[in-house]
Amino acid sequence: MSKFNSFAIKTRQIKTCLAFAFTAAACVLAARPALAESTLRIAMTAADIPTATGLPNNGFEGIRFMGYPIFEGLVLWDLTKTDQLATLRPGLAEKWEQAPGDTRTWIFHLRKGVKFHDGSDFNADAVIWNLDRYFKNDSPQFEAAASGMSRARVPLMGSYKKIDDATVAITTTTPASYFPYMAVYLLFTSPTSFEKAGKDWGKVATLPAAGTGPFRISRVVPRERVELLRNDDYWDAAKKAKVDKVVLMPVPEANARLAALRSGQVDWIEVPPPDGLASLKSAGFTITTGSYPHVWPWFYNIGAANSPFKDVRVRQALNYCVDREGLVGLLSGTAEPSVGWLKASDPNFGSPANRYKFDPAKGKAMLAEAGFTPQKPLSFKVQISSSGSGQMLPMPMNEFMQQNLKEACGVNVEFDVVEWTVLLTAARLTPDNPNLKGAMGLNISSPSSDAGVMARYFAAANFSPNGFNFEQWKDDVFEDALKTLAESTDPKVIADATRKAHERLVDNPPWLYIVHDLNPRAMTTNVKGFVSPQSWFLDMTLVSMQ
Known part of the structure; x- marks a missing residue:
């Protein structure tokens, strides 16, 4: 038995869960009718299909498959390149700029002639209607779940207004040079979808809902599948999809996805098990x-009343206790060591004082300085998921971490295993919330794509429950650097400030940095045209079946 499998089936609980997941997936796949040649079948890591109202749950995997292909934003990602981080491109807005003399206000010039899948017009009224859906609690169309995600991803949203049918203005609460990188997460659903569903978002999800994207939803079967059809009337003729149909299926267990691919039940699987790569x-x-x-960390719960992570020495010590190379080996090379929020090769990584490596002696010495010795070992609980978007293979990976920290530095870690959406919700809880069950850490994979994400996760203004700063981490040098890059329009000033901010993320770490994912997928040779961009997202219009 391989080292990977020995971790994957370590406990009876895990075995039971895997067996159940495999059986459920097999039942779903066995019931699948014969599909046309131009149909692409994908097994996701999600335990359920992402919500289909226009702003999907299930993290960025939800947006990857049930967001951008169907529902678009004013700003979109350019996902056609592999040699650089994904950049922004015009979406439902043809262009945007900061208002003259007002660095907090952005003017978006909307694309004309765009139709939702239901034939209704996309215009400024539809933009305002959707923004009210996210940010106006007393609007008839307010959607609580979508609002929570949107407010966390766009924490700087202030006011907005229609200038004319093709122009809207959005004002942020503070200047933010990176605001377009936040606007990319605001997706637009046809207001007519809400009316047709009797103004019930639960029913909107099964209509199905209408977006403006290159695919439209044709069928939703909860917990089983979503079927997408090519939108032949897509507004961008150059980006029309090449496949007729996409079928998305939730298959949370890695070995079940592997079996589905090998048996011909699907054409593409997310996150194949590492020990199956050679045979594939x-x-x-x-x-x-x-x-x-992408970074796969543990978030430190710094703000909890009795948290051991209030002491920076403890946070640094654990970063010296992790055998990252060993974990990369467990994953058959489908990850690389993480020693900061950014990769060490990133030009914005900076020159921090700490260059973390596997150094148990140093880790134990720092723990001892903080009062944790073999007689009084550091012990804490981490909340983890059994699967989920970007979570890689969380059960065996966390079991490796548990054993590694115990053997290397005498640290005792226990786990609270929860469903992925529960874990995502936990990131917005206050440090001593009873739903955390005393957890002093969360294992949530996270993007590291731009300064907008950096602000969302680490700015003091975004302490939970208002934003994604679950740790309630605050560093004055970081705050000053973030303010500088937010207010500047000079690329050099922004880059210098970003490096300074990142140095603080390393030297005063809010996270235990573990690995960066290398985004593995497995496909049949019939899948052509796939591009693996430097992004969490994909351009599904490039893919064809031959």
Whole structure:
């Protein structure tokens, strides 16, 4: 038995869960009717299909498959390149700029002639209607779940207004040079969808809802599948989809996804199990990997009343206790060591004083300085998931971490295993919330794509429950650097400030940095045109089936 499998089946609980997941997935896949040649079938890591109202849950995997292909934003990602971080491109707005003399206000010039899938017009009224859906609690169309995600991803939203049918203005609470990188997460659903569903968002999800994207939802079967059809009337003729149909299926267990691919039940699986990669390659399947802005950490709960992580020495010590190379080996090279929020090769990594490596002696010495010795070991609980978007293979990876920290530095870690959406919700809880069950850490994979994400996760203004700063971490040098890059329009000033901010994320770490994912996927050779961009997202219009 491989080292990977020995971790994956370590406990009876895990075995039971895996068996159940495999059986459920097999039942779903066995019931699948025959599909046309131009149909692409994808097994996701999600335990359920992402919500289909226009702003999907299930993290960025939800947006990857049930967001951008169907529902678009004013700003979109350019996902056509592999040699650089994904940049922004015009979406439902043809262009945007800061208002003259007002660095807090952005003017978006909307694309004319765009239709939602239901034939209704996309215009400024539809933009305002959707923004009210996210940010105006007393609006008839207010959607609580979508609002929570939007407010966390766009914490700087202030006011907004229609200037004319093709122009809207959005004002942020503070200047933010990176605001377009936040606007990319605000997706737009047809107001007519809400009316047709009797003004009930629960029913909107099963209509199905209408967006403006290159695919439209044709069928939703909860916990089983979503079927997407090509939108032949898509506004960008150059970006029309090449496949007729996409079928998305939730298959949370890695070995179940592997079996589905090998048996021909699907054409593409997310996150194949590492110990299956060699056999997949020898059988002729395509394995894709690629660097992208992703970090797999543990979030420290610094703000809890009795948290051991209030002491920076403890936070630094654990970063010296992790055998990252060993974990990369467990993953068959589908990850790389993480020693900061950004990769060490990133030009914005900076020159921090700490260059973390596997150094148990140093880690134990720092723990001892903080009062944790073999007689009084550091012990804490981490909340983890059994699967989920970007979570890689959380059960065996966390079991490796548990054993590694115990053997290397005498640290005792226990886990509270929860469903992925529960874990995502936990990131917005206050440090001593009873729903955390005393957890002093969260294992949530996270993007590291741009300064807007940096602000969302680490700015003091975004302490939970208002934003994603679950740790309630505050560093004055970081705050000053973030303010500088937010207020500047000079690329050099922004880059210098970003490096300074990142140095503080390393030297005063809010996270235990573990690995960066290399985004593995496995596909049949019939899948053509796939591009693995340096992004969490994908351009599904590039893919064809042959």
